[in-house]
Amino acid sequence: MATRHILKHSFWICWKDLAEFSRSKIRLIMLVLMPLFMMVMVGFIFPSGNSIKDTPVALVNQDTGFNGTTMGTTFTTQLEMINNNTHMMKFSTAQGYDDIKTKLQNNEINGGIIIPENFSQNLMTGKQGYIIIVIDQSNPQVSLTMEGVMSQVISAMGAQTAAHTLNVTYHVSSDIAGSIITPFQPEFKGIVPGEPNYFQFVAPGIICMVVMMALMTGLPHAISYEKDIGTLDGMLVAPINRLSIILGKVMAQTIRGMIQGFIILLLAIGLFGVVIEGNILLVIFLVLLTVFSFVGLGILITSFTDREETATMVMMTLMFPMMFLSGVFFPLQQMPWYMQDFAHFLPLTYATTAMRKVMVLGAGLDAVMLEVAILIGFGVIMLAIAVPMFKKAMSR
Amino acid sequence: MPTTTQATTKKFKCPTCGTVETVTGAPGEHIIVICPSCQTRGKAILPHTATHAHHKHGDAAIILTHLKKKFGDFTAVDDVSFTVMKGEIFGLLGPNGAGKSTIIRMLCTLSRPTAGSATVAGYDIVSQDSKVRQHIGLVSEKMIMYDDLTARENLALFGRLYNIPEPELKQRINTLLNFVRMEKWADARIDTFSTGMKQRINVIRALVNQPEILYLDEPTLGLDPQSTSDIRGLIRQINTEQGTTIILTTHMMTEADMLCDRLAIIDKGNIVALDTPAGLKKLVSGTENTVLEIEIQNLTTPMITAVKTSPAVKSVTQEDETHIKVQVLGPNAFDTIIDLLRKHGAKIALVRNIEPTLEDVFLHLTGRQVREKLSENNHSTGGPHGRRRRRAARVR
Numbered sequence: 001m002a003t004r005h006i007l008k009h010s011f012w013i014c015w016k017d018l019a020e021f022s023r024s025k026i027r028l029i030m031l032v033l034m035p036l037f038m039m040v041m042v043g044f045i046f047p048s049g050n051s052i053k054d055t056p057v058a059l060v061n062q063d064t065g066f067n068g069t070t071m072g073t074t075f076t077t078q079l080e081m082i083n084n085n086t087h088m089m090k091f092s093t094a095q096g097y098d099d100i101k102t103k104l105q106n107n108e109i110n111g112g113i114i115i116p117e118n119f120s121q122n123l124m125t126g127k128q129g130y131i132i133i134v135i136d137q138s139n140p141q142v143s144l145t146m147e148g149v150m151s152q153v154i155s156a157m158g159a160q161t162a163a164h165t166l167n168v169t170y171h172v173s174s175d176i177a178g179s180i181i182t183p184f185q186p187e188f189k190g191i192v193p194g195e196p197n198y199f200q201f202v203a204p205g206i207i208c209m210v211v212m213m214a215l216m217t218g219l220p221h222a223i224s225y226e227k228d229i230g231t232l233d234g235m236l237v238a239p240i241n242r243l244s245i246i247l248g249k250v251m252a253q254t255i256r257g258m259i260q261g262f263i264i265l266l267l268a269i270g271l272f273g274v275v276i277e278g279n280i281l282l283v284i285f286l287v288l289l290t291v292f293s294f295v296g297l298g299i300l301i302t303s304f305t306d307r308e309e310t311a312t313m314v315m316m317t318l319m320f321p322m323m324f325l326s327g328v329f330f331p332l333q334q335m336p337w338y339m340q341d342f343a344h345f346l347p348l349t350y351a352t353t354a355m356r357k358v359m360v361l362g363a364g365l366d367a368v369m370l371e372v373a374i375l376i377g378f379g380v381i382m383l384a385i386a387v388p389m390f391k392k393a394m395s396r
Numbered sequence: 397m398p399t400t401t402q403a404t405t406k407k408f409k410c411p412t413c414g415t416v417e418t419v420t421g422a423p424g425e426h427i428i429v430i431c432p433s434c435q436t437r438g439k440a441i442l443p444h445t446a447t448h449a450h451h452k453h454g455d456a457a458i459i460l461t462h463l464k465k466k467f468g469d470f471t472a473v474d475d476v477s478f479t480v481m482k483g484e485i486f487g488l489l490g491p492n493g494a495g496k497s498t499i500i501r502m503l504c505t506l507s508r509p510t511a512g513s514a515t516v517a518g519y520d521i522v523s524q525d526s527k528v529r530q531h532i533g534l535v536s537e538k539m540i541m542y543d544d545l546t547a548r549e550n551l552a553l554f555g556r557l558y559n560i561p562e563p564e565l566k567q568r569i570n571t572l573l574n575f576v577r578m579e580k581w582a583d584a585r586i587d588t589f590s591t592g593m594k595q596r597i598n599v600i601r602a603l604v605n606q607p608e609i610l611y612l613d614e615p616t617l618g619l620d621p622q623s624t625s626d627i628r629g630l631i632r633q634i635n636t637e638q639g640t641t642i643i644l645t646t647h648m649m650t651e652a653d654m655l656c657d658r659l660a661i662i663d664k665g666n667i668v669a670l671d672t673p674a675g676l677k678k679l680v681s682g683t684e685n686t687v688l689e690i691e692i693q694n695l696t697t698p699m700i701t702a703v704k705t706s707p708a709v710k711s712v713t714q715e716d717e718t719h720i721k722v723q724v725l726g727p728n729a730f731d732t733i734i735d736l737l738r739k740h741g742a743k744i745a746l747v748r749n750i751e752p753t754l755e756d757v758f759l760h761l762t763g764r765q766v767r768e769k770l771s772e773n774n775h776s777t778g779g780p781h782g783r784r785r786r787r788a789a790r791v792r
Contacts, residue, residue: 005559012556016542023544023585230538234601237504238557239529 006247009240013248017222018255031256035210035264039272042202042329053087055142058094058103058112058134066120071129075115078157088149100134110136111146192277192362200275203268204355205328207261208290212348214257215250215291216319219298220311222249228308242391246299253298254291261287277362286358286368290351293375296382303386303393322348347378457482457609457641458503462512465498472498474665475512480643482608485635487652487659488645489754495665496645497537500613503643504534517608530558533602535612539594540601543587547578547597550586551604558605565604572600576630592623599630603640610634612644616651631655649754661758668761673754680752680760688722688730691746692737695720699740708732718745 021027059079063072083089092109094100100112112134123129133150135143163177172180190196223245226232235245265283268274276283301318305311324330325339326348332340343349354371357363365372413434458480465473473495480486488496501507503516505525514521517531534540541550548569555565573579576596586594595615602610612631616624632655634640646652652659653673660670669676692699695718703722704712708729713721722733737744 008559009557012553016545016553019549020542020544230536231540231542233504233506233534233536233538234540234554235557236506237529237532237534238554238605239526240557 002241006241006244009244010247010251013235013245014251014255017249017252021252021256031260032263035206035260036267038206038210039203039264039267042206054090055088055111055146056109057089057091057146058100058109059091060094060096060100060112060114062096062117063115063119064117064121066124069120069124071120071123072115075119075129075131075157078160079113079153082153082156097132097134104134104136110139110142113150192275192360194275197273199268199272200360201331201356202329203264203272203274204359205326205352207264207287208348208351208355209323209326209328210260210264211257211287211290212294212322212351213319214260215253215294216298216301216315217312218253218256219249219295220302220305220315221308222253223302224305224308224311227306236394242394243387245394246387246390250291250295250299254288257291258287274359276359278358279364282358282365282368283355286351286355286372289372289375289379290348290355293347293351293379293382296379296384296386299386299390300382303389322346325349327352347375350374455482456480457484458486458514458516458643460499460503460512460514463499463502463509463514464511465495465502465507466510471665473502473509476662476665476667477512478660478667478670480641482641483635483639484657485631485642485644485655487656488643488662489647489649489652489656489659489758490645490662491647494662496647496662497613498665499662500534500611500643500645504532504611505529530605531608533605533607533610535599535602535610535615537613537617539598541586541594541598544585546583546585547573547589548582550597551601554601555604560605568604568606572603575633576600590623592619592626595619595623595627596630599627599634603634603638606638607640609641609643612642614645614647616646616648628655649758653754661754661761663758663762669757676754676757677752680756686724686729686752687750688724688733689715689746689748689750690720690722690733690737690744691718692720693718693743693745694741696740699737699742702736702740703733706732706736721750 059076061072061076063070065072080091083091094103094109094112097112097114100109100114103109104112114132114134116130116132119129119131131154133146135146137143159178159181162181163174166172166177166180167174194200223232226235232245236242265276269276297318301314302311305314325335325343326346327343328348332343332349335343350371354368354375357368357371413431415431415433417431456479460476460478463473463476464471476495476499488499490496498507502509503514503521505521505528508522516528519527519531521528540554542553545553551569551572552565555569560568569582570579573582576599578593578596578600581589581593586597589597599612599615615631616627619627628651631642631644635642644655656673658670658672659676660667661676662668669679671679695714700712700714700720703709703720708724710723710725712723715721724730724733734744734747
């Protein structure tokens with residue numbers, strides 16, 4: 001009987017919150033726009049491996065040639081041919097190292113390639129030909145990609161040259177030349193179809209994050225705001241259980257968060273080609289579990305803060321580290337060990353990991369059992385602390 | 397400083413030897429009695445309502461016993477005891493920060509007393525708070541309404557929190573809307589209403605559960621004169637038609653005078669007087685404050701001097717060429733003065749008895765004026781009273 005009343009009252013409070021929310025057009029528009037912006041933003045600002053296009057690079061050919069042959073020119077021609085297919089770089093010419101330096105400082109180019117004057121001589125006299133790649137230390141992402149791409153291009157060109165030499169000098173047929181020059185050839189294979197892409201990586205995390213944000217900002221706002229404008233008193237003088245108020249508010253915020261989560265999911269599938277490999281029901285379960293694990297924390301902060309402004313500030317302070325340290329945007333493995341250890345105290349880490357396993361790798365419930373257990377545990381502990389605190393705070 | 401209106405008595409029976417002793421003192425006063433025969437010490441609490449035989453009903457609706465509320469080391473309500481009878485309109489009158497709202501909040505179960513106790517509709521405000529909540533309605537200083545919802549939705553939402561069956565609730569809402577002539581606006585959103593309309597809905601919102609006891613915290617604050625008079629009419633109607641016990645706070649003397657059957661004057665968390673408005677005024681007029689305004693067409697200085705020297709006159713002030721204001725003492729003062737003036741050939745055009753206002757009562761009791769101006773001055777000079785006021789505002 002009592003439980004039925006608590007549920008009934010919380011239903012009406014939830015209805016009230018959602019009705020209020022839905023009456024504001026701007027809030028409804030933002031409900032859709034926020035996840036869209038989020039997805040577009042993270043999808044495009046973080047580069048995936050092959051996303052670099054037409055990076056301006058200066059090319060300096062100082063090769064003086066040897067015995068009438070200039071290997072430098074052959075090299076640049078080949079380089080340009082490869083680049084015509086990939087469009088990774090956009091070449092311009094420069095006078096020398098100092099010129100490249102100036103251009104880098106002026107941000108005209110992102111890197112430079114110098115073929116030194118003894119390039120042909122070295123190659124023709126049985127030595128290795130060095131190529132100098134100038135990188136931009138102020139732009140680690142681009143220079144990292146440059147390094148990788150240039151190494152690849154140069155080794156491919158090297159193999160080509162070697163095959164040619166083997167064929168001409170030692171009469172090795174070009175078919176088997178490859179196995180002599182590069183006997184080991186790696187082949188990359190995923191456990192699910194498709195190439196790894198950044199959307200695939202980031203979408204599960206963003207779903208968890210948006211649900212967390214909706215709850216963590218929405219809940220204190222919903223309660224502190226009503227406290228500030230005095231309407232909360234109306235509920236507090238009614239003969240209802242205090243739990244109904246929290247429950248109603250949590251339900252309303254959960255629904256709001258879930259709607260945003262699903263908008264992201266749909267955008268990810270429809271616009272960004274993300275594929276859900278796992279069970280969609282398991283995905284929904286994980287979203288709900290994320291909500292559950294954050295409810296307690298949200299209520300706890302609401303109980304501690306007296307005004308809406310304070311609540312929002314506390315939430316922001318807690319939320320930002322969580323967003324960036326929980327492996328939503330960057331893999332945990334990229335972080336130093338102490339940060340990785342710290343990330344293991346954040347529930348969002350487990351939510352994101354579990355969601356990623358299920359969505360991207362098609363894992364089943366048994367594979368995410370540990371994460372599920374931790375999230376449930378965190379939620380239960382937080383609620384056990386938060387609910388009595390809230391009840392106490394409501395009757396000061 | 398006199399703190400009470402009339403003396404009251406109580407018979408005290410010694411618990412040891414049975415001697416009966418009559419104790420005299422102020423209503424609500426605690427008196428340590430020492431038995432004349434056996435020297436046993438005992439405490440007698442004088443009744444509050446002993447001298448008021450004119451209550452509409454005999455039963456108590458609200459009983460406060462030594463109610464006290466502290467916020468940190470600031471005492472907002474200091475040992476307040478009084479009884480509100482069923483069917484009464486009881487006023488709490490005092491300047492801002494006197495502790496009126498804090499008393500209301502405690503009686504609404506929104507705030508827990510630091511010490512003392514109170515029963516509302518027969519239930520204890522702490523141990524039986526949910527029982528209390530079933531019998532009360534609150535019209536708070538801040539309106540308890542959601543701007544984005546319609547009038548009907550607001551009423552329905554709160555009605556549902558009281559478990560009123562839907563068909564009955566629907567009917568009640570219609571009756572209440574008719575009662576305040578708002579049926580035409582029932583399905584318009586609150587944010588489209590004027591302040592006066594909002595307040596009418598705000599008042600009937602508190603009536604949706606048909607409370608036995610209605611709390612009104614500054615119900616006419618910020619309303620225009622027309623709406624103020626509307627709301628006052630409404631309050632009287634609720635009281636007479638439905639027999640609802642009403643306890644209202646106000647800092648406006650006229651409002652208390654117009655509405656209240658009895659009222660308590662509160663200053664700095666203490667009750668300084670408790671009586672009917674007429675009784676409170678008598679307190680002033682019975683002593684020094686009967687003021688006569690006399691218009692004499694041929695007013696001369698000797699007439700003024702003659703009046704001044706009369707033993708029945710306390711002071712005389714000349715208002716203009718034809719008017720004097722005379723503060724008189726004693727029951728026969730009126731005759732004496734008229735005779736005296738006639739003897740001097742005065743042509744008396746008009747004699748008006750300026751009735752004392754509750755403002756005079758407050759001034760008489762506290763030596764201070766209720767006016768906002770006074771407290772504002774204190775505020776800006778940062779005097780001890782001003783500091784206290786600010787704290788009170790913060791902790792509320």
